[in-house]
Amino acid sequence: MFLCCWLALTALIPLTLSTNPGVKVKLTAKGLEYGRQLGMVSIQKKLKTIKVPDMSGKQRVSPIGKVKYSLTNIQIVDVGLPTSALDLVPGTGVRLSIAKAFINLHGNWRVKYLRVIKDSGSFDLKVSGLTVTTSIAIKSDETGRPVVSTVNCVAKVGSVSVKFHGGASWLYNLFKKFVEKALRNALDKKICTLVGDAVTDLNPQLKTLNVVAKVDKYAEIEYSMVSAPAVTKASIEFGMKGEFYNIGKHQEPPFTAAAFSLPPETDRMLYIGLSAFTANSAAYVYNTAGALSLDITDDMIPRGSPIRLNTRTFYVFLPQLAKRFPGLMMKLLVRTAKAPVVTFEPNKATVEASSTVTAYAIQPNATLSPLFVLNMETSASARVFVSGMRLAGAVNLNKMDLTLGKSYVGDFQVRTLNSIFQTVLKLVVIPILNVQLAKGYPLPALGKMNLVNTQLQVLKEHVSIMVVSEAPCSRSRSLGAVSQCPTVPLREL
Numbered sequence: 001m002f003l004c005c006w007l008a009l010t011a012l013i014p015l016t017l018s019t020n021p022g023v024k025v026k027l028t029a030k031g032l033e034y035g036r037q038l039g040m041v042s043i044q045k046k047l048k049t050i051k052v053p054d055m056s057g058k059q060r061v062s063p064i065g066k067v068k069y070s071l072t073n074i075q076i077v078d079v080g081l082p083t084s085a086l087d088l089v090p091g092t093g094v095r096l097s098i099a100k101a102f103i104n105l106h107g108n109w110r111v112k113y114l115r116v117i118k119d120s121g122s123f124d125l126k127v128s129g130l131t132v133t134t135s136i137a138i139k140s141d142e143t144g145r146p147v148v149s150t151v152n153c154v155a156k157v158g159s160v161s162v163k164f165h166g167g168a169s170w171l172y173n174l175f176k177k178f179v180e181k182a183l184r185n186a187l188d189k190k191i192c193t194l195v196g197d198a199v200t201d202l203n204p205q206l207k208t209l210n211v212v213a214k215v216d217k218y219a220e221i222e223y224s225m226v227s228a229p230a231v232t233k234a235s236i237e238f239g240m241k242g243e244f245y246n247i248g249k250h251q252e253p254p255f256t257a258a259a260f261s262l263p264p265e266t267d268r269m270l271y272i273g274l275s276a277f278t279a280n281s282a283a284y285v286y287n288t289a290g291a292l293s294l295d296i297t298d299d300m301i302p303r304g305s306p307i308r309l310n311t312r313t314f315y316v317f318l319p320q321l322a323k324r325f326p327g328l329m330m331k332l333l334v335r336t337a338k339a340p341v342v343t344f345e346p347n348k349a350t351v352e353a354s355s356t357v358t359a360y361a362i363q364p365n366a367t368l369s370p371l372f373v374l375n376m377e378t379s380a381s382a383r384v385f386v387s388g389m390r391l392a393g394a395v396n397l398n399k400m401d402l403t404l405g406k407s408y409v410g411d412f413q414v415r416t417l418n419s420i421f422q423t424v425l426k427l428v429v430i431p432i433l434n435v436q437l438a439k440g441y442p443l444p445a446l447g448k449m450n451l452v453n454t455q456l457q458v459l460k461e462h463v464s465i466m467v468v469s470e471a472p473c474s475r476s477r478s479l480g481a482v483s484q485c486p487t488v489p490l491r492e493l
């Protein structure tokens with residue numbers, strides 16, 4: 001008793017100490033239904049591979065005495081699985097129930113009795129009213145990928161009826177019950193094994209979960225599960241790390257994931273929630289990698305713009321430039337001073353960044369003469385969208401505040417430069433940033449799956465992606481989370 005409680009307690013400890021997931025994926029009963037359809041195809045295929053071994057032996061049949069018999073070349077002719085259900089079992093996984101299944105077999109029979117009399121023919125065997133009930137446990141493997149296994153499989157054959165062709169009917173009618181029983185036993189043993197195989201055949205597909213997804217030359221994102229999947233009666237929820245790292249250097253940021261909840265509804269097939277933590281770990285990684293910096297030169301400013309990046313532009317605000325750096329081209333170095341901060345509130349995604357802008361005059365011999373350093377606080381609103389299996393974004397500048405960091409050219413009113421720098425941000429920095437953001441960041445995915453019919457909502461602390469409904473599929477099977485049948489990760493099911 002004590003031991004059992006102690007074991008139960010120690011089993012709980014890793015869960016309570018585990019980190020909050022940065023990304024959550026919720027698979028609903030609707031999503032499972034899609035899986036069931038594919039799963040049944042796989043089970044049917046498996047059952048068609050049943051090999052019933054040849055059987056032979058002796059049976060005493062009165063009044064003729066011992067009959068030597070053999071049943072050979074037993075083949076599956078047809079397997080039907082008209083009724084099945086996949087139900088969620090809270091705390092465990094799912095339960096697969098198959099009912100009214102049937103298997104038709106064909107084989108040859110041969111008998112020998114009274115030492116010399118031989119007889120042979122063929123037979124058809126109908127196995128009907130077959131039920132299979134099995135629980136499928138869903139766990140996390142050592143790499144943080146989901147893994148499924150069957151537990152408690154029970155298969156029951158409803159009725160078995162054999163029909164012999166050829167030979168003496170009086171004989172095989174004496175025999176019938178025995179054959180039925182032998183074949184029923186042979187099948188009883190195999191069905192659960194084959195259903196179990198069909199289920200574990202899923203694991204190679206589940207192993208394709210991109211637990212480490214490369215983003216670009218700076219970053220990768222980790223999607224390993226941080227805890228066992230949580231199964232309720234309406235859904236299975238997977239908690240994943242959802243954290244960006246510098247490639248090859250897994251340094252933790254100075255903040256951790258806050259708990260967040262996916263929307264409680266379960267009417268869509270699949271929900272993916274990405275937390276502000278995930279977005280902020282990205283910001284941290286790119287900032288640490290020094291990737292959030294940009295050299296701006298005049299050629300990057302669109303031709304039609306009234307603002308040119310030369311000292312002349314600044315004469316009005318900084319007359320000193322006219323004297324010391326007359327008619328020189330300029331260069332601006334914009335770089336983040338610390339990692340930008342992303343916040344998600346209902347219908348509102350915001351990115352706040354603190355940067356420095358260093359302005360240089362470019363001497364005719366290409367030497368850069370520093371003019372001034374500005375501190376720039378910016379706030380941008382972000383639009384987030386799904387593009388294939390990637391989450392992409394675009395930002396729009398809302399607010400910019402400049403203060404003087406350092407001047408090499410004497411005092412000046414920084415405020416007067418606001419419109420120049422706003423224009424530079426809008427014409428150069430934001431478009432370049434948006435090109436990067438539009439490339440997107442990989443979402444958790446299996447194989448080559450593709451999300452279609454998605455809706456995205458910015459909610460408190462996270463972005464929720466909903467896979468709305470079933471999508472058409474070229475193979476005419478209705479599909480949901482995946483658009484192209486040939487690349488369905490579960491296609492082998």
Ligand SMILES: *[C@@H]1O[C@H](CO)[C@@H](O)[C@H](O)[C@H]1NC(C)=O
Binds near residue numbers: 365366
């Ligand atoms: C480049 O020109 C500037 C200004 O004329 C001068 O101060 C600097 O010494 C020159 N640098 C080199 C490397 O020639």
